[in-house]
Amino acid sequence: MEKLTVYKRAFKDLFKIGKTYYILFFIESLARYSLPFIGYIYMTQIVDALTRNDMTRIPSLIVQYLAILLVLQLISGWIDPLVTHEDSLFLRKLFAEPNKKMLTMHYHYAESSEVREELDIINRNMMSSQSSLPMINVRIKEMMPGLVSIIWGVILLTPLFRVDTGLLPDGFWWMRPSLIISVFLLLIGISVWIQISSSKKSGELLKALLAELKESNARFFYEDGILQDFKSGKEMRLYDLTEKMIENKKAESKQTGKLLSENYKRFRAMMVPTTGLFQVMTYLTYAYIGVLVLIGALPVALIIQLSSALSQMVSALPDVIQHGMMLISSPDELEQYYAFMDLPDEEVIGSLPIEKRLDNDYNFVVKNMSFSYPGSDETVLKNITERFEVGKKYAIVGENGSGKTTFIKLLTRLYEPSEGTIKMNRIDAHKYDLREYFNLFGVVFQDYHLVGFSLGQNVSVKPYFDREKVLSTLDKVGLGNFVRKLPDHLDTHLGTEFDDSGVNVSGGQEQKLAIARSLYKDSPVMILDEPTAALDPLTEFEIYQNFDNLVKDKTAFYISHRLSSSKFCDEILVFDKGKIVQRGTHKELVDQEGKYSELWNAQAQYYQ
């Protein structure tokens, strides 16, 4: 993307997300920073009236001035709290954008470590407001007083153009305002150029510095995350990690602080020539205005207006230039931000609606399916061809890393096959609307996540839910009575992060909640990936016994390392190194030579 396009897009996005905030902010800034200039205008007029002995004008000038002052103060006083409120809403929305994107982008990007690292960097950049969209926002805020001063400065300096040049003494032709203003503009141009080149240098220095700090920053935020996560508290205590981490953080903060303050000093040093030049220009212009008044080419009263406008403008200029330079100094981060935001979304793929069927007749056929994870050369699934019948229970077994979970990710379309097809009811699965396709599956993954909502909301995944249905689902997984005994029943918060009256459940109970969530969804296909790993043997047995009742006439896939569980399934698929090497009932496979009997016998010997 071209630099200019990136900035245009960034401004557009900022104004889109923070439209109300910016409108209020502009009005408030205009009202607040115009106040002194209104004062200069009226002071000039009052002094002018006094010098002309025109006393009748003075009362009306004072009334006008006070009225305008009151209106402007009322506007800024009334809008100020609104701006603060809108500002915090706007920043929340702005910071949420990349995280929202993470939830809408195609899943394979969201799972890639590179993309997650990019999100981390983008979030860090955003939090520090050193780059990316929040940086532009900060610069706009910082530039605003200066911009208002410059606009007013230009307006108030216009009387210079009305100077009667005929009054200039002979030989003082060079004092013509047009010439002086041209020299003035030229000097401003030179200062801007000096400032631009020093800002460029400082930008490069800052970039080099940030690159130097990249690793230490990443470690700093990673350790921060661990220190803040109460779940890591057990290990932190038992392995005495807290002290070490705090020491590391102190050392890193010290090093970062030192590097940043050195850079700041260098930056200040670069500013010296520009600030000096602006000062000299100010003095020269004061002298010029003085001479014009002395020779009678300008009314005395205008000294107030011209000199005040000039000093405000000249002191605002270096700031505006500096912030402007900072604003255009980080296109790389913006490009990185937009490369992330432009990753394809899930919705873009597939649009066919899925017929709602009460008989759950959704069948799946996998043909010559192979798969490698994006960016990896390893073929994780190799040429799989299988047909699955509606309403059957399938066990998926195999050693670690044999491809079981990956197969489920492809079946559920979290990933697309690299080769081959998955057909659902004889149509390519990727042609279906993805949201509707996802709804076909109730899944419990190994790394399931429950969130700090109420128990009822966790099971239903909805803010308002059918309490009877949730309780009967919890009964099915053996949690009903536990929840009924809690003082707040289904409204009890899961975990105590946000609510002290919440409940911390055991690993097994969490797993039961995750199973209940997938049952409540009542999808035609159930997938349970290691759903009983944290359950005690008795509960596990109960769940298996009850499995038919739990999944009813749904098609079910059941991944488990405890092979005894596969006995409850109609068929077993045995994965080995990315291939399905055996398929059949437990009875058929256990007596056959092959991977299944090998695994079965290996496990059985521990129970003899």
Ligand SMILES: Nc1ncnc2c1ncn2[C@@H]1O[C@H](COP(=O)(O)OP(=O)(O)OP(=O)(O)O)[C@@H](O)[C@H]1O
């Ligand atoms: N996101 C990923 N990116 C790259 N490779 C991956 C990713 N997830 C899994 N793999 C690799 O794919 C292979 C199969 O992994 P998968 O999780 O499907 O195995 P599994 O049979 O479910 O294992 P386990 O029994 O340990 O859960 C492994 O070699 C794993 O390292």
